[in-house]
Amino acid sequence: MLILALDTATPAVTAGIVRLSGPAAAAAPAAADGTAPGPTASGPVGADVAEPVVEQVAARVTVDPRAHGELLTPHVLDAVADAGITLADVGAVVVGTGPGPYTGLRAGLVTGAALAHSLGVPAYPVCTLDAIAAGPEGAALVVTDARRREVYWATYDAGARTDGPHVGPRDEVPEPAGRLADHEQPTPAGIVRAAAPDVLAGREPGPLTPLYLRRPHAAEPATRKRVTA
Amino acid sequence: MARIIMGIESSCDETGVGLVAAHDDGTVELLADEVASSVEQHARFGGVVPEIASRAHLEAMVPTTRRAFDTAGLSMSDVDAVAVTAGPGLAGALLVGVSAAKAYAAALDVPLYGVNHLAGHIAVDTLQHGPLPAPCLALLVSGGHTQLLRVDDIAGTITEIGSTVDDAAGEAYDKVARLLDLPYPGGPPIDKAARDGDPQAIAFPRGMTGPRDAQFDFSFSGLKTAVARWVEGAQGRGEEVPVADVAASFQEAVADVLTAKAVRAATEAGIGTLVVSGGVAANSRLSALAQERCAEAGIELRIPRPRLCTDNGAMIAALGAHVAAAGHKPSSLDLSANPGLPVDTVLV
Numbered sequence: 297m298l299i300l301a302l303d304t305a306t307p308a309v310t311a312g313i314v315r316l317s318g319p320a321a322a323a324a325p326a327a328a329d330g331t332a333p334g335p336t337a338s339g340p341v342g343a344d345v346a347e348p349v350v351e352q353v354a355a356r357v358t359v360d361p362r363a364h365g366e367l368l369t370p371h372v373l374d375a376v377a378d379a380g381i382t383l384a385d386v387g388a389v390v391v392g393t394g395p396g397p398y399t400g401l402r403a404g405l406v407t408g409a410a411l412a413h414s415l416g417v418p419a420y421p422v423c424t425l426d427a428i429a430a431g432p433e434g435a436a437l438v439v440t441d442a443r444r445r446e447v448y449w450a451t452y453d454a455g456a457r458t459d460g461p462h463v464g465p466r467d468e469v470p471e472p473a474g475r476l477a478d479h480e481q482p483t484p485a486g487i488v489r490a491a492a493p494d495v496l497a498g499r500e501p502g503p504l505t506p507l508y509l510r511r512p513h514a515a516e517p518a519t520r521k522r523v524t525a
Numbered sequence: 526m527a528r529i530i531m532g533i534e535s536s537c538d539e540t541g542v543g544l545v546a547a548h549d550d551g552t553v554e555l556l557a558d559e560v561a562s563s564v565e566q567h568a569r570f571g572g573v574v575p576e577i578a579s580r581a582h583l584e585a586m587v588p589t590t591r592r593a594f595d596t597a598g599l600s601m602s603d604v605d606a607v608a609v610t611a612g613p614g615l616a617g618a619l620l621v622g623v624s625a626a627k628a629y630a631a632a633l634d635v636p637l638y639g640v641n642h643l644a645g646h647i648a649v650d651t652l653q654h655g656p657l658p659a660p661c662l663a664l665l666v667s668g669g670h671t672q673l674l675r676v677d678d679i680a681g682t683i684t685e686i687g688s689t690v691d692d693a694a695g696e697a698y699d700k701v702a703r704l705l706d707l708p709y710p711g712g713p714p715i716d717k718a719a720r721d722g723d724p725q726a727i728a729f730p731r732g733m734t735g736p737r738d739a740q741f742d743f744s745f746s747g748l749k750t751a752v753a754r755w756v757e758g759a760q761g762r763g764e765e766v767p768v769a770d771v772a773a774s775f776q777e778a779v780a781d782v783l784t785a786k787a788v789r790a791a792t793e794a795g796i797g798t799l800v801v802s803g804g805v806a807a808n809s810r811l812s813a814l815a816q817e818r819c820a821e822a823g824i825e826l827r828i829p830r831p832r833l834c835t836d837n838g839a840m841i842a843a844l845g846a847h848v849a850a851a852g853h854k855p856s857s858l859d860l861s862a863n864p865g866l867p868v869d870t871v872l873v
């Protein structure tokens with residue numbers, strides 16, 4: 297299945313086309329002739345047939361936190377063109393839901409929701425930190441910028457989140473037990489890998505709700521000031 | 526064959542999606558007008574909180590779009606063009622609508638028109654009263670804007686004649702409502718309270734009407750302060766505040782200045798049609814006084830029904846229909862929202 301992956305939770309504007317196939321489908325040819333399904337396949341095959349096969353076909357990424365709204369749809373169309381497909385070939389959309397400190401986070405979510413709506417395909421949410429951590433490796437710590445001198449962070453073991461996502465000052469973040477992903481951005485392949493079990497099982501997607509982690513900045517008005525002394 | 530135009534609005538606290546049919550004879554027909562409002566979430570803050578509005582737009586955008594298509598009995602593939610409010614408005618709020626519109630236009634492979642919210646408030650009148658005569662004059666009054674505009678071509682040529690130098694008329698309503706312990710937003714409760722009051726009871730000042738003031742600009746800050754002084758004076762003397770009289774007298778001052786300036790501007794420019802639109806256009810005293818003064822001056826008055834006056838997607842779809850019919854070049858898909866979009870830029 298061809299999947300459109302989007303994320304605007306980090307300073308990057310990320311869009312890509314990813315081919316996803318289930319472990320069963322991938323295992324058959326691999327077992328038959330012992331070769332991997334393709335040179336760009338990034339999912340493990342053969343030995344660990346439980347892993348889905350995730351192949352990044354096209355990616356468009358621009359690092360500019362103020363251009364999320366401007367560039368995302370053009371990036372989608374460019375990635376689709378690079379992949380040699382049309383939007384109608386897309387079978388599902390996967391969107392990073394943050395946490396992210398930019399108003400542009402909402403650009404990614406509403407773009408994903410509207411594309412999925414008009415194409416008549418499901419839109420799956422994934423935590424952006426999960427997308428950055430995605431993979432079967434051992435322990436990992438993912439840290440991204442939350443602005444206001446804070447970071448978002450989560451810890452992982454073999455791709456599964458073990459703590460977080462949290463927001464807080466850097467010195468409250470635990471020491472990394474394994475790989476440290478410090479201010480990285482998710483790749484389209486990582487975004488799809490994080491959602492792969494749900495997508496492959498054809499599960500009903502959850503709502504595309506951003507992980508804000510902070511309450512809106514709003515103050516109730518104080519007692520009205522008198523204009524006369 | 527009618528062309529179906531989808532309109533998306535998200536500049537403030539209403540998520541609006543409208544669908545219209547643009548007919549070959551130039552008329553534009555309303556097919557759907559769905560709005561989700563976050564106004565109740567802002568009430569305890571006494572004004573629109575941008576982050577709360579943006580969050581609400583994101584939640585409401587696709588569900589509101591679905592409702593619009595259900596209401597119209599159309600499918601997405603019927604859409605011939607997508608129009609969206611590109612500005613002016615709240616940056617984070619506009620971003621949600623613009624992003625959604627770009628995605629819909631891209632997925633449906635139809636042209637995108639990023640248009641001006643203020644022009645939308647005028648264009649909406651064509652859904653009810655038919656094509657606009659050119660030129661016409663428009664008085665836009667709402668919580669966010671108070672402007673007098675000359676419209677030579679709704680699809681392209683709009684000129685500002687005057688605007689508020691401080692508060693928008695609707696903001697003055699909100700502030701006076703708070704002073705009188707009436708709920709937010711202040712327009713409807715003040716209008717209701719004023720029905721039992723005497724509009725001549727208190728002579729509140731008419732802002733920007735002095736001989737040296739800009740003839741067609743407005744100011745409501747002094748009026749708001751005068752109301753506060755008057756109320757505090759009464760409270761200081763231990764008197765009960767006559768809410769109905771204060772509301773009626775305040776409302777009279779607002780309606781008097783708005784209609785006097787609008788009618789004078791039309792008369793001086795020799796313009797025979799006045800359109801009054803925006804949320805405050807639903808105010809009963811404003812519409813009554815506009816009726817009276819336009820009749821005296823021989824000016825045709827057009828006020829869209831209240832539902833069309835407040836922010837909605839139908840007004841953006843209507844404007845999109847006029848812009849598309851005029852043959853203007855569609856917007857690029859790298860369109861950005863412009864919170865400070867000037868009123869003379871109808872299409873971005």
Ligand SMILES: [Zn+2]
Nearest residue numbers: 642667669836
């Ligand atoms: Zn408005």
